[in-house]
Amino acid sequence: MIIPSPIKNPRLVKERRQQIIEGAVTLFAQKGFHKTTTREIAKACGLSIGSLYEYIQTKEDVLYLVCENIHNSLEEELRKAIRPEMNGLVALRSAIGAYFKLMETMRSSILLIYQETKSLPKEKRELVFMREEEIMQLFIQVMELGQQDGSLRLDQAIIPLLAHNILVLGQMWTFRQWSLKKSYSHDEFVELQLDHLLRNLPTKESV
Structure with missing residues (x-):
């Protein structure tokens, strides 16, 4: 999804939006989306309120950019x-281990997505859900690789x-860390x- 901007330099738009994301994510995590003002976001990212609105149109745009950035970081790792x-089997073990560890290092970001996504308009909310589906597809692809090479x-x-x-199961630590720890x-x-997970993987003979 492209959020319109009057700035014609794509590199500058990308840089400023990253600046906005970095300023907003801490505020959203600390205060929540609704209690954070656009003026506070502008101050946190070092922009005037007028400059901020050259790169986003609404506060919901900022929340969407934050969610997108979190998912991009998760997918990259x-x-x-x-x-x-x-x-396939080795890749699945590596991917699951990495994902579970990311649920700890990115815990506040993951919580932010689940707590605040409801504040997005329907179109943007569905795009956030779609990104999570795309991340899930990585695990599906690894398991299908295992089918093809015979390791699964x-x-x-x-x-x-x-x-x-x-x-x-990975998100269990994110939401229930207070008890699990x-x-x-x-x-x-x-x-x-x-x-x-790996010991109980079903096979064609067992399902």
Whole structure:
């Protein structure tokens, strides 16, 4: 989605919007979207209120850009974990481990998306959901690679459900850290979940 701007220099628009994102994300995390004003965002990112509106049209545009930036960062880190020389099983383990660790390092950002996405207009909200679906597709692609190279023996019908399970289990730490950390360190949580997921992968013979 392209948010209109009267500025004709795409590089400048990209730079200023990144500046706006960096200023807004902390405010949204601390105060919430509704309690943060555009004037506060402008001050946090070092722009005048007039300059701010050269790069966005509404405060909702800022929230959308923040969500998009979070998803882009998440996808970029996941792609780094999936290397061409890996077979499907190794790539799946690497991707799950990376995703679970990102749920800790990006915890405040992930919480922000789930808490504030409801404030977006329907069109932008659906685009945010679509980006999460695209991230889920990375896990689907890795499992399908495992099917092709023989390292995974999964029924095709179960693969999308497994991808959903991976996302939800990873986000468990994001939403229930307050309770989980009483029993597990984050590293222990990641290893136990990895073991659970990979040890219980269904095969064509078991489904």
